[in-house]
Amino acid sequence: MKYPQSHCRKGKQEESFLKKGLTAFYHQDDEKALELFRKLLRYNPENLHAHYLTALCDLLHTQEQELENICSHALKLNRNHPYTIACEAVRYLYLSNFSRAEALFEKALGILPNDLDLGIGLGILYEFSGDKEKGIDIYTQALRLDPGNPRIHISLGSLYSIDGEFDAALAEYKKAKKFAPDLENPHQHLGCDYYHEGLIEQATSEFGMVIQEEPGGPAAYFYLLDCLRRLGRIDDSLDIYQEIKKKFGNDPSLTSGFFEQFNMHIDAIAALQSLFKKNPNNQNILLRLSRAYLDANRLDEAITMAKRLVQLAPDDFKNLALLGKLYFKSEDYKLAAAFSRRAINLNPNAQSAYTILADSLLFLGQQKKSYGIIQKMELVRKEAWENYQAKFSGQDRADAGL
Incomplete structure (x- = not known):
């Protein structure tokens, strides 16, 4: 059957959005994935696969109202479709009703048993609920469908690290990096696992390896700086601080978020002030700068930024x-x-x-x-x-x- 050219173009464009969105999603670039899935929905508002993927990304970005809207729209289109059922599963996951979410995911998978994206959604549920064994099982099944999926390998690594199986976690992170060289260094992932478990000595070692292998990214430097401060290694931390200023000091868009994250108030304010001078009406920068001033107890300046913010967005x-x-x-x-x-x-x-x-x-x-x-x-x-x-x-x- 031949279709009109406009229909063919629409089909190709829709397929392109889906393919690019899934690539971003599988590479854990959820922000880009969400943008592409929303474009797909504007192109075809009845694509239920896109509804489900958008719902997953809304969940990961904790965008409650957007999640409600997308799930409600899917119900209106076809409440019995497996992707609609999966949308509802995501909604219950957001509400922390894990048993109901699990039942709905299993129902959707009962209709589409070999659907990779439904399997990933169920895996995310088990990550949220802390059910390590079920999570490892579903992700292992998903790898049979797509052995080179970097998101699944990273998720498996995270689940292994929860139970202290750090060698197994690193192995999965390395597999993810093999299939997606643009991803973070495996030792960065493992370093963060150690860091969040309070294993600061081990985290210090991992972040040091990242800097040796890939010295171009700022994250490892900031985490290493914080680890050294926690360990009381002040001279070493000052050396890393100077290295950060030398390598990344001219890029406040790159460093400001890290300065905020690690409560480096003076540096955060300086970086945000630089961004503010270039973008005086950027609401996100104004909000962050106001909060940074507040954290530094500079109330008058915090108020000035907040007043400007209210002028720009009074509602x-x-x-x-x-x-x-x-x-x-x-x-x-x-x-x-x-x-x-x-x-x-x-x-x-x-x-x-x-x-x-x-x-x-x-x-x-x-x-x-x-x-x-x-x-x-x-x-x-x-x-x-x-x-x-x-x-x-x-x-x-x-x-x-x-």
Whole structure:
């Protein structure tokens, strides 16, 4: 059968988005994968495979509302399709209802037993729930379908490291690197495993190996610096710090996030100030710079950045809540109350804004109003908990028939 040229072009474009998105996803570039899957959905809003993959990426990016939207849309298209069932599994996984998520993944796999992406989704569930044995089993099965899939090898490595099987973990990381040379150094993965387990001596050794093998990336330097500080090796840590400044000091877009991550406030502020000068209206930079000033207890400068942020995005409740918090810390309780109230008006579920508003009113001597805000906050919390319980139990999906 011959199709019109426009249909063929559409099919090829759709296939291209899916292929590129899966490549990014299998290489653990979830941000790029999400962008491509969303493009695919704009091209074909009825592609349920893309719905499921988008849901997985939304889960990994903790984008709750986007996840809700994509799952609801899949239900409207075809509630009995295995990818729709898998979307619901991802949704329950986000809600930490692991048993319900597992049952739905297994139901989807019962319909499509050799679907690699469904297997990966079930593996992610076991990673979240900490079920190492089931995770290793499902990922091992998935490797039979795609032996060179780097994401699966990295996930297997992570599961092995949870149980202290670090040699097995490193072997999997090396396999991932073999199949995808652009991925992080295997010793970087293992170093982070040791680091998060509190095994700082071992982590130090791994990060040192990364620097010897691939000296071009900043991550190992920053982790090594922090390890050396924790071990009390001050002179060695200063040497690494100087090396960081020498190798990466001219690229604040590369270093600023690491400075923030490792609470290097002075360096973080300097890097973010440099980015701000080049992009004075970039909301992400403004938010990060305001928080960096706050961490350094430079409240006036933090407020200045937050005010600029509010000017650029006056309807973003998070910006208003931040400004309210900053005014509260600077003991300007009237402005703290005013901006917190504006945040609540935009989003009645802005929990932190209720706390700042209630405390501000208390400092202003308005005890009765403060108590009223606390009562309202408790009511909002109660409603939020009831909504969560309804989602967790599936009451809000009672008509889904899954």
